Amino acid sequence: xxxxxxxLLFLAVCAAPIDLSGQLQDAGPLVWRADVTGVTRYSWxxxxxxERFALQPDLALGYAHNGYSVSAGGxxxxxxxLDDLLxxxxxxxxxxxxxxxxxxxxxxxxxxxxxxYRVPSLEAVHTTEAYGLFRWQTxxxxxxxxxxxxxxxxxxxxxxxxxxxxxxxxxxxGPGASLSSKLSAGFQLGDRNPDSPLIPGPVRTGLxxxxxxxxxxxxxxxxxxxxxSSFGPALRFNRDxxxxxxxxxxxDKVHLSWPLQIGVALPGRNRQ
Amino acid sequence: xxxxxxxxxxxxxxxxxxxxxxQPLPMPASRPVAPSHTLRAGFAQVDIxxxxxxxxxxxxxxxxxxxxxxxxxxVRALVLEDPTGERIALVVADLPHVSSNLHRLAxxxxxxxxxxxxxxxxxxxxxxxxxxxxxxxxxxxxxNVSRVVGYDPRIVDYLVRSIVEAVEAATASLRxxxxxxxxxxxxxxxxxxxxxxxxxxxxxxxxxICDSRNLAPGHGVDTTLVMIRVDDRDTRKxxxxxxxxxxxxxxxxxxxxxxxxxxxVRVVAGLTDHVGSGTVNILANGTEGDVAPLVERDQSxxxxxxxxSEPVLMPLGPSEEFDFVEPTAATSSRCVATALxxxxxxxxxxxxxxxxxxxxxxxxxxxxxxxxxxFTTVWLPGTDGLCIEPVEGSSxxxxxxxMTTRVEGWDWVLFPLIRLAAMEGGxxxxxxxxxxxxxxxxxxxxxxxxxVVGEHGLPETAQLTVVRIGDALFASVPAEITTxxxxxxKSAMARSASGWTPRYLAVIGLADGFLQYVTTExxxxxxxxxxxxxxxxxxxxxxxxxxxxxxxxxxxGSDRVASPPVEIGPITAYPGPPSSIMASPTAGPEVVKDxxxxxxxxxxxxxxxxxxxxxxxxxxxxxxxxxxxQETAPASWARVARDGDGQLEVQLGGNRKGRGFEWTTTxxxxxxxxxxxxxxxxxxxxxxxxxxxxxxx
Numbered sequence: 006x007x008x009x010x011x012x013l014l015f016l017a018v019c020a021a022p023i024d025l026s027g028q029l030q031d032a033g034p035l036v037w038r039a040d041v042t043g044v045t046r047y048s049w050x051x052x053x054x055x056e057r058f059a060l061q062p063d064l065a066l067g068y069a070h071n072g073y074s075v076s077a078g079g080x081x082x083x084x085x086x087l088d089d090l091l092x093x094x095x096x097x098x099x100x101x102x103x104x105x106x107x108x109x110x111x112x113x114x115x116x117x118x119x120x121x122y123r124v125p126s127l128e129a130v131h132t133t134e135a136y137g138l139f140r141w142q143t144x145x146x147x148x149x150x151x152x153x154x155x156x157x158x159x160x161x162x163x164x165x166x167x168x169x170x171x172x173x174x175x176x177x178x179g180p181g182a183s184l185s186s187k188l189s190a191g192f193q194l195g196d197r198n199p200d201s202p203l204i205p206g207p208v209r210t211g212l213x214x215x216x217x218x219x220x221x222x223x224x225x226x227x228x229x230x231x232x233x234s235s236f237g238p239a240l241r242f243n244r245d246x247x248x249x250x251x252x253x254x255x256x257d258k259v260h261l262s263w264p265l266q267i268g269v270a271l272p273g274r275n276r277q
Numbered sequence: 278x279x280x281x282x283x284x285x286x287x288x289x290x291x292x293x294x295x296x297x298x299x300q301p302l303p304m305p306a307s308r309p310v311a312p313s314h315t316l317r318a319g320f321a322q323v324d325i326x327x328x329x330x331x332x333x334x335x336x337x338x339x340x341x342x343x344x345x346x347x348x349x350x351x352v353r354a355l356v357l358e359d360p361t362g363e364r365i366a367l368v369v370a371d372l373p374h375v376s377s378n379l380h381r382l383a384x385x386x387x388x389x390x391x392x393x394x395x396x397x398x399x400x401x402x403x404x405x406x407x408x409x410x411x412x413x414x415x416x417x418x419x420x421n422v423s424r425v426v427g428y429d430p431r432i433v434d435y436l437v438r439s440i441v442e443a444v445e446a447a448t449a450s451l452r453x454x455x456x457x458x459x460x461x462x463x464x465x466x467x468x469x470x471x472x473x474x475x476x477x478x479x480x481x482x483x484x485x486i487c488d489s490r491n492l493a494p495g496h497g498v499d500t501t502l503v504m505i506r507v508d509d510r511d512t513r514k515x516x517x518x519x520x521x522x523x524x525x526x527x528x529x530x531x532x533x534x535x536x537x538x539x540x541x542v543r544v545v546a547g548l549t550d551h552v553g554s555g556t557v558n559i560l561a562n563g564t565e566g567d568v569a570p571l572v573e574r575d576q577s578x579x580x581x582x583x584x585x586s587e588p589v590l591m592p593l594g595p596s597e598e599f600d601f602v603e604p605t606a607a608t609s610s611r612c613v614a615t616a617l618x619x620x621x622x623x624x625x626x627x628x629x630x631x632x633x634x635x636x637x638x639x640x641x642x643x644x645x646x647x648x649x650x651x652f653t654t655v656w657l658p659g660t661d662g663l664c665i666e667p668v669e670g671s672s673x674x675x676x677x678x679x680m681t682t683r684v685e686g687w688d689w690v691l692f693p694l695i696r697l698a699a700m701e702g703g704x705x706x707x708x709x710x711x712x713x714x715x716x717x718x719x720x721x722x723x724x725x726x727x728x729v730v731g732e733h734g735l736p737e738t739a740q741l742t743v744v745r746i747g748d749a750l751f752a753s754v755p756a757e758i759t760t761x762x763x764x765x766x767k768s769a770m771a772r773s774a775s776g777w778t779p780r781y782l783a784v785i786g787l788a789d790g791f792l793q794y795v796t797t798e799x800x801x802x803x804x805x806x807x808x809x810x811x812x813x814x815x816x817x818x819x820x821x822x823x824x825x826x827x828x829x830x831x832x833x834g835s836d837r838v839a840s841p842p843v844e845i846g847p848i849t850a851y852p853g854p855p856s857s858i859m860a861s862p863t864a865g866p867e868v869v870k871d872x873x874x875x876x877x878x879x880x881x882x883x884x885x886x887x888x889x890x891x892x893x894x895x896x897x898x899x900x901x902x903x904x905x906x907q908e909t910a911p912a913s914w915a916r917v918a919r920d921g922d923g924q925l926e927v928q929l930g931g932n933r934k935g936r937g938f939e940w941t942t943t944x945x946x947x948x949x950x951x952x953x954x955x956x957x958x959x960x961x962x963x964x965x966x967x968x969x970x971x972x973x974x
Contacts (some may be wrong), residue, residue, distance in 0.1 A: 036587075037965040040595055052326075065591050105590050136592060142584050151592070160795045171599050174583055176338040176683045178424040181586075220596050222819050235595050266595040270587070 035064045036076075040233070040268025046260050047082060049211030049243045050163065052192050052205050053260065059083040060094075077102040096123045103136075110142035123203060130201045132158030145171045160207060161195035163213070181224035188262065190215045216241040224270075235266045287756075298428075298853055299309065299733070302378055302414070303385035304845040307394035312362035316644045318454035318507045320517040320557035322353040322448030324899050325371065326536060326921065327409055328860040328892035329929040331432070332425025334410025335373035336963040338682050340423040345408075345928035348543075349921030350408055352436075352560035353559040354443040355519045357586035357746065358451055359648040363840055364445045365744050366393050367505075367519050369561045370436070371538040372402040373422065373526075377740065377755070377790035378414035378433060378850045383440040389916065391448040396652035396843045399742055399753045400440060401788035403541035403559045403846050405526035406680075407533055412436055412849035417734040420792065427856035432453045435859065435897070447704060448767040453510035455642035458749040460781050461634040464502045466623035467524050469497030469760060470569040470679040471701075471807055474800040478761045498568045499523045499760050502631060503783040504640040505746060516835065517556040518635055521751070521783040523563035523760070527680045528570040530578050531598040535926060540570055540624055543923060547628035552597035552635060557888050560631075561785050564763025566794050566807050572619040576606075577656050580676075580683040602740035614945065617923075646747035647836040651828040655739050655844025657792075661823070663815035669725060670809025671698040671718040672705035673793075677806040695722040701805040714814045716898070717804060733851035735812055739846075740789040741821070743770065743828040749781035750774065750832070752825050755790030759807055762797045762818045769826035776834015782810035795821060865891025867936035876955045876970035878947065885942040885955040885968060892929055900956045904928065905944055908952035908970075917953075918944055947973045 042061040047054040067079030077100075084096035103116025121131045133156040140149035147169040154162045167189035174183040190212035191207075200260065218239035225232045241260045303910035324348045333340040358364045366387075368572040384395040410423040412432045419428040423631050469475050475497045476487035502522040519960045526539035535648045538545075541560045584602040591597065604612070659665040674697065675685035687699035698704035698718055707718035719725055742753045750770055758766065767782040794810035801808045801815040809816045867890075874887040883905065889895060895902065905918040905925060918925045920942070930939030942955070955968040 038587075040589070042595055050416070063593060072591070078591065087440075099593060101592055103590075103592060105586075110584065112585070112590055114592070116592060118592065138590070138592065140590075145583060147585075171583055173687070173689055173789070174600055176601065178426055181598065181600045183583075185596065185599055187596070222596060222598065224598055224600070233595075233598060249301075249632070264595075268595065270598075 006220070010076065015200075032072075035066070035068055036271060038233075038268060038270035039064045040266050042264055042266040044262055044264040046262040047084070048214065048241055048243055048260065048262070050206060053243055054082070054097075054205065055084045057084075058059055073108045074105045074107070075103075076105070097121065105138075112140040112142070114138040129256070130158070130203050132204055134159065147171070155224050158200050158204060161193060164192045164194065165189060180226070183222050184219070185222070186217065186219045188215075188217050212244050214243050229271065231270045233266075233270055236263070238263055278839070294536075297746040298416075298851060298855075299388070300850040300851055300852065301380070301907055302381035302416075302791075302848045304847060305381070305385045305388045305394040306802070306845045307364070307397045308364040308388065308392040310358065310364055310392045312360060313358065314360045315453045316456060316510075316646055317358040317451040318452035318456065318516060319356045319447040320354065320507070321443045321450060322351050322444040322557050323446070324349050324897060325409075325436065326350045326898075327354050327432070327435070328896040329927075330421035330538065330860050331858055331891055333407050333534070333536070333772070334423040335406030335408070335526070336531045336676070336680065336682070337421055338424055338684070339676075340410070340425075340776040341395045341534050343536050344534045345697075345926060346921065347926050348536070348538045349543070350405075350538055352439045352443045353545075353557055354440075354447040355452060355517065355557070355559055356444060356447040356885050357456070357507075357648055360648060361647075361839065363648045363656070364391070364397055365648050365650060365746070366391070366398045366447070367561070368398065368400040368440060368444060369559045370400060370402055370440065371405055371542055372408050373404055373406055373410060374413070374418075374787055374788060374791040375400050375402045376413045376415070376418070376853070377736070377738065377754075377848050379412065379436055379440065380740065380789040381848060382417070382433070382437045383444070386437065386441045387444055390445050393444065393448070393576060395740070395789075395845050397650060398444070398740065399751075399785060399788050401785050402751065403526055403538065403560065404562050404565065404757075404787055405529075405537065405539040406531070406536035407529050407535065407539060407540065407775070409436070413850055414793065414848070415734065415736050415791070416851050416853035417730050419853050426587070426856060427858055428852040428854065429858040430855050431857065432859050437796070439897075453644070454516065455508040455510050455513075455644050456641065456646050456747065456926045457506045457638040458504070458642040458747055458781050459506070459634055459641065460501050461504055461630050462495075462625055463522065463630045464495040464500055465607060466571055467498045467500070467568045468571040469567050470677050471567040471759070471800070471805040471849060472497050472805075474796065474803040474805045474808060475567060475759070475761055477799040477803055478797055481761070489776040496696050497760060499564050499763055501563075501783075502627070502634065503709065503749065503781050504631065504634050504638065505749070506635055506642065506762060508639075508642055510644055515552050515556050515635075517558050518631075519559045519561065520562045520631055521563045521785055522542065523565040523568045523763070523786070524623065524627070525565050525569050525679065526562075528572050528616060528623065530612050530616045530682060531580055532578060532604065533613050534626060535928070537923075540620065540627070543624040544627045544631065545621070547624065548631050548635070551632040552587055553626070562787055564758040564760055564784050564786055566759035566762070566786070566796065568760060569677070570620070570623045572616070572623060574679070575612060575615060576791055577608070577617070580681060580685075582683065586774045593840050608732045624867065628911040629657055633768065643747065647745065649745040649832050649840045650742060651841055652742045652843045652845075653828060654739070654848065655741065655824060656846070657737055657739060657813050661820055663820055664814035666726060667719045667730075667737070667812035668712075668714050668717065668814075669730070669735075669812070670705060670804055671696070671720045672804045672806050672809030673703045674720060675699040675806065675847045677701075679874065695724060697721065702803055705804040705809055714804060717811075717814070718811060720809075734847070736792050738790070738846065738848045739792055739821075741824055741828060742789070743825060745779075748777070748779060748782070750779040750829060751783050751785060752828070753788035754795075754821060754825070755788055756786065756792040756795045756821070758784060758786050759794070759796045759800055761800065762795060762822070765797065765818070765822045766825050769822045770829035773826040773830040774832065774834070776829055777899055777963075860891065860893030862893045864893050865932075866935060866937060867894070874957050876953065876968040876971045878953070878971045878973040881945070881947055881949075881973075883944040883947050883953055883955075883971070883973065887957055888933060888937040889940045890937060891932075891955070903942055904958060906954050906956060907948075914954070949973050
């Protein structure tokens with residue numbers, strides 16, 4: 006089944022139980038979030054995209070009702086010196102749209118993402134991938150798997166299974182706070198074979214990366230919005246099968262990075 | 278209390294870091310009263326329903342900020358005076374607990390007007406988990422009894438004033454009385470929620486019930502309801518009653534956000550219907566430490582559990598927010614509605630039994646009962662086998678079997694020194710040879726003392742009173758006493774009584790202070806929720822048993838001998854820094870012009886809506902706020918509900934700024950085929966405001 010057929014099937018399944026008339030009468034909440042993440046090293050699918058501190062702003066909008074949601078968003082990734090912030094700093098822009106359903110501890114989502122890459126002296130190159138996500142929250146454990154399939158500009162399928170353990174969260178009033186660890190890995194199935202040599206991505210079947218990340222997350226209710234922040238170490242083994250963006254041919258495949266994220270989200274949450 | 282979570286860092290760390298804010302409490306000893314040469318009694322009650330918005334207390338992390346009220350809350354008082362002028366004031370408040378500051382401050386104010394000091398004033402809590410908190414003399418309880426954190430001196434003043442008002446009114450209404458004391462047994466209303474611990478007591482190990490673990494109704498709980506019936510001697514009409522029965526106020530689930538008196542307020546209402554309007558009937562709690570109301574629990578109504586708390590999943594960017602996920606409003610509403618229906622079973626059993634006993638006591642009323650008392654203040658740390666430092670056990674954080682908290686089942690290890698074993702028994706047990714608190718595992722390990730509780734963060738004193746009323750002996754204890762320990766206390770008092778034989782014995786729990794739970798030493802070994810709460814270790818129960826025996830021995834056997842002299846010992850409160858939690862009586866507009874009341878009927882419910890004053894201006898109030906009327910015949914209306922009756926729920930809505938506050942009300946189970954109208958009862962100068970009339974099909 007090709008991604009387009011899969012998307013149509015998923016939409017049909019999700020839409021079936023929705024009473025649209027009821028939904029119109031009982032409007033669900035519009036949600037949005039905006040974050041800026043600072044990361045000491047930006048790795049993606051086993052590829053170390055840069056060696057510098059990079060900013061990654063992202064923005065998402067969504068409409069959620071009775072566990073169903075429609076959302077869209079985008080993220081930019083910087084890849085040059087900070088003093089270039091206003092001039093060709095952001096080298097990558099990813100825009101996505103998805104539908105999702107969350108019932109009980111099960112979350113499923115289906116969407117598509119468009120990647121644009123700025124390439125010096127050349128016209129920007131871009132790819133499109135369809136993705137599906139399944140996540141099962143059972144107690145403090147959350148196994149999940151993402152699957153990405155090339156639609157335009159790339160081929161092959163990429164899988165990313167993960168297992169998250171949420172260690173603890175503040176059960177009392179005051180700021181929301183949680184500590185979680187996530188073990189994840191990336192696998193490329195089939196030759197991704199990008200149409201352009203300037204498009205990053207693993208090209209062979211096999212393991213792309215393994216990562217263990219621990220994140221302390223704090224959410225402070227500010228009334229109408231919530232201020233959120235997360236910080237913690239991420240230890241990653243990058244197989245880096247392409248080394249396309251590493252002209253120095255670095256052999257440093259094990260990285261420790263410290264992503265720091267600060268953002269705001271709507272709606273606010275009153276934990277009392 | 279069902280749980281005093283005392284868990285995790287966060288807000289608790291504030292307690293450890295806070296200043297002491299010490300407040301030496303007064304030491305008022307009772308003054309002699311001129312004898313009236315007749316037995317006299319007086320009753321009174323004062324509405325203490327606070328403005329919605331205060332924190333609900335008793336269930337720790339599950340007790341949210343109140344959004345309204347379902348029942349009114351009261352302080353009820355009975356003052357008895359024997360022919361020699363010996364007085365005793367028996368007060369019960371619809372509160373989760375009573376703290377020593379409420380007791381001492383109220384006694385101090387009552388001394389001049391009534392002669393009643395700390396030694397003749399017993400204030401106990403019904404232990405509803407849906408009433409005020411943030412008034413405690415101990416800093417730790419102002420942090421962890423509710424999700425709303427802090428110490429509000431205005432709540433203390435408010436409660437003390439209400440208690441004083443009730444006792445003064447009861448004293449002012451003293452009149453010649455006839456009094457009878459009796460008891461009855463109530464089966465099927467309660468159950469032992471820590472039965473395995475109960476069966477560790479030596480006297481029950483050979484009990485076939487413990488052997489089979491077949492928890493039949495009445496086993497493992499004290500089924501005795503002891504009642505004092507009081508009639509007017511001159512008119513021969515009932516004045517009211519004072520009863521003691523052991524049951525936790527936890528029938529209303531923790532998802533509730535409305536102020537509610539739980540079991541006790543409904544039993545009292547039912548008994549008052551039976552005894553007669555104008556009477557005051559009081560129900561105190563007994564040895565309810567391990568006693569839960571026997572109601573079916575709905576597993577789907579458990580506390581919030583951890584989960585992804587963001588409504589929309591993001592494929593990129595930071596990790597998702599992970600927090601306790603509150604149930605939907607529909608789920609909460611269903612859970613509360615179901616629990617309220619099931620609550621009626623134990624309420625009905627207790628009410629009917631109490632009503633029968635009240636009637637039976639009519640034949641044994643007397644006008645010559647002696648009243649005697651003995652009182653002591655005891656210092657706890659290191660005294661007579663008690664541990665030097667108060668310590669919370671790990672099993673205090675998950676809550677009890679009948680009402681768990683959101684951290685139940687957590688067994689989290691950060692370092693070897695810190696283990697959060699949020700479970701009963703199991704990992705909450707940590708035997709350490711020679712350690713006073715063994716086998717209790719300390720909650721948060723070495724962090725608890727210096728960083729969470731801090732110095733003077735938990736109670737260090739206890740006030741105990743033993744009162745003789747005729748041939749009945751009542752003891753008051755500032756703790757939640759388990760069933761087995763309560764029996765030990767009664768046995769010790771009966772053995773110690775010199776020159777007379779008590780026929781009825783009752784232990785009033787949650788009185789004049791709060792020490793959390795106290796169990797027998799055998800029960801302590803299991804480290805269930807109650808066992809982990811023994812602040813001063815495994816010998817606390819035996820310590821209290823000895824002290825009550827000593828007090829009982831001091832009660833004179835002869836009616837011609839007065840009560841023994843007392844010395845009121847010092848108590849210092851360490852409540853923490855003051856904060857403002859209860860709504861100000863001066864906030865918001867003084868007048869709301871648009872007081873139109875709208876009534877609609879939808880899906881078998883009546884819903885009302887109106888704009889009104891700010892909560893701090895509307896409450897406290899002694900009179901009704903709302904009345905619901907039904908057309909029983911053409912142009913003939915009858916009142917079918919009023920606010921505070923447990924049926925008409927009142928909720929505070931949004932602040933419309935200068936225009937006032939939105940208020941709503943809901944009435945479920947509307948009989949169809951009638952016209953209804955809602956009345957906002959007018960205040961002093963304002964008239965009633967009547968809604969539109971609505972036909973409910």
